Amino acid sequence: MDTLARAFSAPAFRELGYWLFRYRRTWRGSIVISIGNPLLFLTALGLGLGTLVDRENSAYLHGHSYLTFILPGILIAGVMQTAFLEASGPVMQSALPRGSYRAAASTPLEPTGILYGHLMYWTLRATQNAVLFTCVSLLFGTVDPARAPLLVLVAVLVAIAFAAPAAAWAVTVTRPSQINAMFRFVVLPLYMFSGTFFPIEQLPVPLQWVAWATPLWHGVDLGRTVALGTATPYGVLIHIGYLSVMVAVGLHVARRTYRRKLYV
Amino acid sequence: MTDSSTVLIDARGLTKVYGKPGDKTGFTAVDGIDFQVRRGEAFGVLGANGAGKSSTMRMVACVSPATAGSLRILGYDSGADGAKIRARLGVVPQDDTIDTELTVRENLLIYGRYFGLSWKVLRERSTRLLEFTRLSEKAEDAVATLSGGMRRRLTIARALINEPEIVLLDEPTTGLDPQARHLLWERLFQLKQDGVTLLLTTHYMDEAEQLCDRLVVMDAGKIVAEGTPAELIARYTLREVLELRFAPGERQIMTDKCRGLAERMEELPDRLLLSTDNGEETLSAVHRQGVQPLTALVRRSSLEDVFLTLTGRSLLD
Numbered sequence A: 001m002d003t004l005a006r007a008f009s010a011p012a013f014r015e016l017g018y019w020l021f022r023y024r025r026t027w028r029g030s031i032v033i034s035i036g037n038p039l040l041f042l043t044a045l046g047l048g049l050g051t052l053v054d055r056e057n058s059a060y061l062h063g064h065s066y067l068t069f070i071l072p073g074i075l076i077a078g079v080m081q082t083a084f085l086e087a088s089g090p091v092m093q094s095a096l097p098r099g100s101y102r103a104a105a106s107t108p109l110e111p112t113g114i115l116y117g118h119l120m121y122w123t124l125r126a127t128q129n130a131v132l133f134t135c136v137s138l139l140f141g142t143v144d145p146a147r148a149p150l151l152v153l154v155a156v157l158v159a160i161a162f163a164a165p166a167a168a169w170a171v172t173v174t175r176p177s178q179i180n181a182m183f184r185f186v187v188l189p190l191y192m193f194s195g196t197f198f199p200i201e202q203l204p205v206p207l208q209w210v211a212w213a214t215p216l217w218h219g220v221d222l223g224r225t226v227a228l229g230t231a232t233p234y235g236v237l238i239h240i241g242y243l244s245v246m247v248a249v250g251l252h253v254a255r256r257t258y259r260r261k262l263y264v
Numbered sequence B: 001m002t003d004s005s006t007v008l009i010d011a012r013g014l015t016k017v018y019g020k021p022g023d024k025t026g027f028t029a030v031d032g033i034d035f036q037v038r039r040g041e042a043f044g045v046l047g048a049n050g051a052g053k054s055s056t057m058r059m060v061a062c063v064s065p066a067t068a069g070s071l072r073i074l075g076y077d078s079g080a081d082g083a084k085i086r087a088r089l090g091v092v093p094q095d096d097t098i099d100t101e102l103t104v105r106e107n108l109l110i111y112g113r114y115f116g117l118s119w120k121v122l123r124e125r126s127t128r129l130l131e132f133t134r135l136s137e138k139a140e141d142a143v144a145t146l147s148g149g150m151r152r153r154l155t156i157a158r159a160l161i162n163e164p165e166i167v168l169l170d171e172p173t174t175g176l177d178p179q180a181r182h183l184l185w186e187r188l189f190q191l192k193q194d195g196v197t198l199l200l201t202t203h204y205m206d207e208a209e210q211l212c213d214r215l216v217v218m219d220a221g222k223i224v225a226e227g228t229p230a231e232l233i234a235r236y237t238l239r240e241v242l243e244l245r246f247a248p249g250e251r252q253i254m255t256d257k258c259r260g261l262a263e264r265m266e267e268l269p270d271r272l273l274l275s276t277d278n279g280e281e282t283l284s285a286v287h288r289q290g291v292q293p294l295t296a297l298v299r300r301s302s303l304e305d306v307f308l309t310l311t312g313r314s315l316l317d
Helices: A002-008 A011-023 A027-056 A066-095 A100-105 A111-140 A148-170 A176-193 A205-213 A215-228 A233-262 B053-060 B082-086 B104-114 B119-132 B148-159 B178-193 B205-211 B229-236 B248-258 B279-288 B303-311
Strands: B007-018 B027-038 B042-046 B068-073 B089-092 B166-170 B197-202 B214-219 B222-227 B240-245 B264-267 B272-276 B295-300
Touching: A011 A100, A011 A111, A011 B104, A027 A066, A027 A111, A066 A100, A066 A111, A066 A148, A066 A176, A066 A215, A100 A111, A100 A233, A100 B104, A111 A148, A111 A233, A148 A215, A148 A233, A176 A205, A176 A215, A205 A215, A215 A233, B007 B053, B027 B053, B027 B068, B027 B197, B027 B214, B027 B222, B042 B053, B042 B205, B053 B068, B053 B166, B053 B197, B082 B089, B089 B148, B104 B119, B104 B148, B119 B148, B148 B166, B148 B178, B178 B197, B178 B205, B197 B205, B205 B303, B214 B229, B214 B303, B222 B229, B222 B303, B229 B303, B240 B279, B248 B272, B272 B279, B272 B303, B279 B295
Parallel strands: B042 B197, B042 B214, B089 B166, B166 B197
Antiparallel strands: B007 B027, B007 B068, B214 B222, B240 B272, B240 B295, B264 B272
């Protein structure tokens, strides 16, 4: 118990405390969004678009309904998008001369503790979104209850894999327009072309190679194969390896950029 | 207690160069300065904008590593033990980092959490500090409703949440109206009476004279003078200053006529300053030369004049 208490008084938990304290103001709205988002997607893409797609009986879907097919993709791509948004704008703001990171940096907290604390917050937020999304999916009967917890784990891994590099970069950014550009030219294309809405096998071969190289595809494919029960040990290993490297490299770079930014 | 144990901040050869090491385009903001701040004193760093004050403060606050030299604070090395030092510092930065999405009290609570203080301690301290900074009535209000002076007082309250031994104030009253400044000075004076060591930067002479027991004058990254306000005035200025203002068209002619009438003469954009031991006598001499100023004022020499003497520039340039 004593070790636990000591662990929770660690600097990173103080930074997490700051973000949770602020979250008290917005948590209700965020839960509505976490539930509303999948509801909208599942209704529009499942009942709307899905009815059209299923009529074609595409071989690429391997006998799954379109809704069952895209559900993990939408969850993973959505988690990526949220992770990017939460780890870019707020990080840039916090690192400005009047930002909250500056306040924290004038206390015993070190830049690394500030980074880890904020990362824990994104992890909690991603967990909340993934759990609620998966619960809604269970209601629609589009995910196997036994595999749902695994899907949540994959989603959280993807969130960290994107949040860490996003934060490493965002802490060096000084203009919001740079974040908008990154969102438009990197995050949105990833969202569209990483197999979120369609199997990448449908694409011309050169584009498939591009898709294989993109980080989001590894997350989407991992989530989808786990959710549909078609995962192979080899595939899982490659996907988890890819995402873990993103986490490791992201954190390594972020520790340096945070220190350089906050200790000028 | 030995003398060395009462030195809380000990800077020797302290240097800050911005830019990459070895890069010739690097900018030297602080250029090998030495100073010591003793327990319980209010120590001022005086200088114009860009003199290196804020860079010095950031190094003392342990959020900016020194490029060279040594900086020991509370017995610790600023480079190696930053976290230990910061735990015992209170920082009032020039750009306040108040969280505008939280209330006044919440700002104190959440900042105190960074120091690992319990909620119970923080509730008690926040009430006491809001009282100290005269913000009790605003405790539950949004920060956005505060005036500039209140905001600065909140930053001070926040800086005191960990009961620091040293409080760093970077231009604490810049941008405040006179009334707000006087209230702030009064509170800072109270803090000093309570035994807290103050290190403050300012480009206001009256602030330095009011608050500082000892001060250094910085110019272009170097310390150009050190002493008590009275010592500096005695060492670097004559007793009085005669200030003259002229009609715009006559300025140059009148200025030329005044040359040689005083031991030192400084031309400022809006007025002419003549340093002298007797201002009234100098004024008579000015009149005898046929100089007709729009206004003439005799006053005692101040730190402003010390700064002019030392750097040849006005502080508020």
